[in-house]
Amino acid sequence: MAEDLIPLDLTLDGDGRPRATMGTRVIKQSHGHDYDDTTFDKEGDDDDDDQNQDEEDDNGAEDDDEEEDNDLTHINCSLEFDQDGEPDDIPIISRHLIESRGKLLLVRHHRYCHPDLDAGPTWLTVQVDVFEADFNTHAWVPLTEGLGGGRALFLSMKFSKSVPAPCGEVEEDAIYFMDTGNVFNMKSGTSNPSKFCEYPGTTWLFPSELIL
Template identity: 35%
Template sequence: MTNDWNYPIILVRPGKGVWLPEPHAAPFVDIIDIVFLGGKLYGITQAEDLVSLDIAFDDNNGAPDVTGFHAWSDIDEDDHNHEAENNDANNNDHCHDKVSTEEEDNNMRATKEVTVKTGDDMLSEGITTYWEDDDVPYEPSKDLVAVIWYLVGSCGKLFMVKRQLQCPSYGTAFTCKVAVLEVNLGTCAWAPVSGGLDGQTFFISERFCKSIAAHGDIEGDTIYFADTGETFDVMSRTLSPPQRDIDHGRSMWIFSPALVV
């Protein structure tokens, strides 16, 4: 994954070649995180739709290529009915007529704030931001809230971690809500995880996530966040206090390579 709006995904096979999507091409432009699992490449969108990419290699030079993709939406009947109602309403009223100038200003302020935090003039598509208590007029002292999605492959299973991070104007950022869901790769429907992570531990950062078997001081069925130093116990659904405040866009976990004998 990259932070380039034109080319959000790049496939590289060292010494063989590079694959790039067409600029702003769907569905690649909508994908916010990816993971390899079982020889396949999966992606997730902000709508929490799962995408799988078919990858092939050139017979002559071995360069990678995406030959197709599959997308699923986890939408129930109530969502379909609600969407139909919205479509009927949109036929009578244009969307931009419903958004007040004040709401647009708040969205612009939130966008500018998170752009400054990423430090590269590019807003990560994997983050949705808003101001706490958007129902009241904007004030500089209001907290910024970011919703971030992560994909994690673990023991042949595919998980999504959805996190709500609150960034006070003054003070340390902290996680206020975490949801962990597992996807059924047959139906591609998400289901909340209630029985733990099978003894595994998730290390989460925007740039890199990894699942490892718990050992030593590493607690099982626990999620570690790189930017705040928080831990989330999946079984008890409790969060530890934040230990540090690192830019979530620049922090990542680094693991030593596995020893192969």
């Protein structure tokens, strides 16, 4: 359920305190897991939730403990530990939601982190997948031909930004990962170090886009 999409309605109560109300799930899909359900049915969804809850209760704490050992999921990042991987390399999957030209995109970044206390961590991008939300079919649709032209993405765990491209040294259909210092080109499918992300913790300022 890491890539299911559920909207939240943010309001203020009578005392002026923020209040979040969970809406109806609009996308039910989990790429890269044991199942891939691209269909959406409101009544069936409710039945599935009840059935899944019963199955979880029957499985007991043993399965829960095993899952927690291999998948630490947060709002903006998932950490999945591969038992067969190298002992010094940590496999990480991060997911980013970003609006670009009125479309909601999901970027999934597979990478390895090699910790080094002296030189700092080394990052190796394994795979980058980009999806567009289709609210008619209630599914994430893969984007395989770039970002649709004229855009580039800057992504980190603290912010995400879609910008016009090409512009200066910002490349079209490129994804700049600020946390790892890498840039991924969607057209060539290659990842390289980015000079825009040389110093960790750098603050980036984006000028307002000119609307003609």
